[in-house]
Structures are given as structure tokens and as C-alpha cells.
Amino acid sequence: MSKQTEYYSEEEEFQCPLCMEEMDLSDRNFRPCPCGYQICRFCWHHIQENLNGLCPACRRVYSEQTIEFKPISAEELARIKNEKKQREREKKELEAMNRKHLSNMRVVQKNLVYVIGLSPKIANEEILRSHDYFGQYGKIAKIVVNRRNPPASTVPSTPPPQPSVGVYITYVRKEDAARAIAAVDGSNSDGKVLRASYGTTKYCTYYLRSMVCQNPNCMYLHEPGEEADSYTKEDLASV
Structure with missing residues (x-):
């Protein structure tokens, strides 16, 4: 040669x-x-x-x-x-192998707030975005309502638990998410104690395959998360 x-x-x-x-x-x-x-x-x-x-x-x-x-x-x-094509192909394959384990990971998002205990009466995005509710803490990028069906009571005489909803609020700034958690967690709303914490997210499937994501509004991760904020699904289930 x-x-x-x-x-x-x-x-x-x-x-x-x-x-x-x-x-x-x-x-x-x-x-x-x-x-x-x-x-x-x-x-x-x-x-x-x-x-x-x-x-x-x-x-x-x-x-x-x-x-x-x-x-x-x-x-x-x-x-x-x-x-050159072979080198590029091998590089993509290696990146895909290195990212494969990330499919089981969940990463704490410091701008994502998860609140449980809210009344279904206010489970409306317009209401939740308002200044009377979560809009007072900062600019909101996205809200997702997770309606939770309470488990059936095993004691017939016990009044059935009141339904509640969980809400994911994505703030534009991490500082606003921190303020929302500090203000909401442990507070009362419609006779219920609210719990607020940081939410977790997963890696985008396009990122895991070393491809460019086709969704410009994708809320999943497209870059490595902080190791200290990363957990497996099993870790979270045991908490």
C-alpha cells in the first residue's frame, strides 16, 4: 500500500x-x-x-x-x-450502541413540575395557565393533564375517594419551576393537600438511534442528561 x-x-x-x-x-x-x-x-x-x-x-x-x-x-x-461512508456508518453504529442503555433511563427535568391532588374542576389548560394558578410563577411552555382514576374502595362503608388529576407543567425557566414547587407542595386546594415535585422525562427515540428528531416541538431529551439527575425506571419505581 x-x-x-x-x-x-x-x-x-x-x-x-x-x-x-x-x-x-x-x-x-x-x-x-x-x-x-x-x-x-x-x-x-x-x-x-x-x-x-x-x-x-x-x-x-x-x-x-x-x-x-x-x-x-x-x-x-x-x-x-x-x-468514508464505511467510517460514517461505523460511527453511527457505535453511537447507537452507546446510547442503547439510555432507553431505560429517566432524567429529572429542572424546568418540569409534576403536581398531584388537583380537582378535576380546574383540569383545564387555560385555567391552569392563568395567573391565579401556575402562570403566576413564570412563563409556561407546555401543560399536560394526567387524569388519575382512584382505586376502588375495599370497604363498602367508606366514602369513595374524591377524583383528582395530576398535571405536568413545563416552564421556560428552571428558576420558575423551583418557585412553583416551593409554593405549591404541601398547600391546600379544594380541601386536598397538593404535592409538587420535579418531573422526569425520557430520551427521544430519534436521539437513541443517532438520528435528527423530526418533531420541532418534541419535549424529550436530545442530549445527555446530568448523571446526578438520571435514574432507571426501576430506581424510580422503588422510591
Whole structure:
């Protein structure tokens, strides 16, 4: 295998040392100086036309007679492209393997508040967003109402428990979520004690597959969460 072929097999991209731009395939076989110092043709032309015309490495005057340029054959071009595609495919597969375990993880979201014990009478997004309720703590990005059916009573004489709802409130700012939890947790509403805490979320399935998410309003995670805020589903179930 030639030295040039070995270099093409490396994972790092071939960059011009002057402009730091990736050299295209034709530039990779362009050697303007006998010393072997390679630059892209754009930088070589700039040195020739606007600077001193000297090789930045050995300070030899560039000459048209000493330029080495060997066009890449169709076979070599196809091989280089296939190698690049293979590296990209292997990289995606490795990322997917590294993210596979995250499908079982749940991450505490510091801008997501979960409240339980609310009366179904106010389980309306417009009401919950109002300044009389959760809107007073800050700007809300999203509200999801989770209607909870209370378990049937095993004692016939016991009055059935009053229905309640759980609500997920996503605030724009983490500070507002913290204020909401501090104010709501342990408070009373319609004769019931409310419980408020940070909510958890999971990783987007597109992220787990190393793909770009197609939903611009997706509320799931698209980047690694803090380790201290990450738990398995089993961890949460045992709390």
C-alpha cells in the first residue's frame, strides 16, 4: 500500500495547514513544492498572486516546473468515498450502541413540575395557565393533564375517594419551576393537600438511534442528561 493510500485510510480529514479547510479529493495529490509540503490550490494561488511566492515550509520559490499533480483515478475516487461512508456508518453504529442503555433511563427535568391532588374542576389548560394558578410563577411552555382514576374502595362503608388529576407543567425557566414547587407542595386546594415535585422525562427515540428528531416541538431529551439527575425506571419505581 502506498503512503498516499495509507493516509486516505486514516479517519481524520485531510486539511490544508494554512486555511484549515478540508482539501477536496483533487487537492490531495497536489504538491506545489519539491519539499513535499502540501497546501490547497486556493492557498497556493494566493501565495503566488498576493504574497511572496515562497513555500511556507522551506521558503523555496514556487515554480510551475516543480509542481507534482496526479489526478485521482475513478477507482481510487470510488474507494475513498466508500471508505468514508464505511467510517460514517461505523460511527453511527457505535453511537447507537452507546446510547442503547439510555432507553431505560429517566432524567429529572429542572424546568418540569409534576403536581398531584388537583380537582378535576380546574383540569383545564387555560385555567391552569392563568395567573391565579401556575402562570403566576413564570412563563409556561407546555401543560399536560394526567387524569388519575382512584382505586376502588375495599370497604363498602367508606366514602369513595374524591377524583383528582395530576398535571405536568413545563416552564421556560428552571428558576420558575423551583418557585412553583416551593409554593405549591404541601398547600391546600379544594380541601386536598397538593404535592409538587420535579418531573422526569425520557430520551427521544430519534436521539437513541443517532438520528435528527423530526418533531420541532418534541419535549424529550436530545442530549445527555446530568448523571446526578438520571435514574432507571426501576430506581424510580422503588422510591
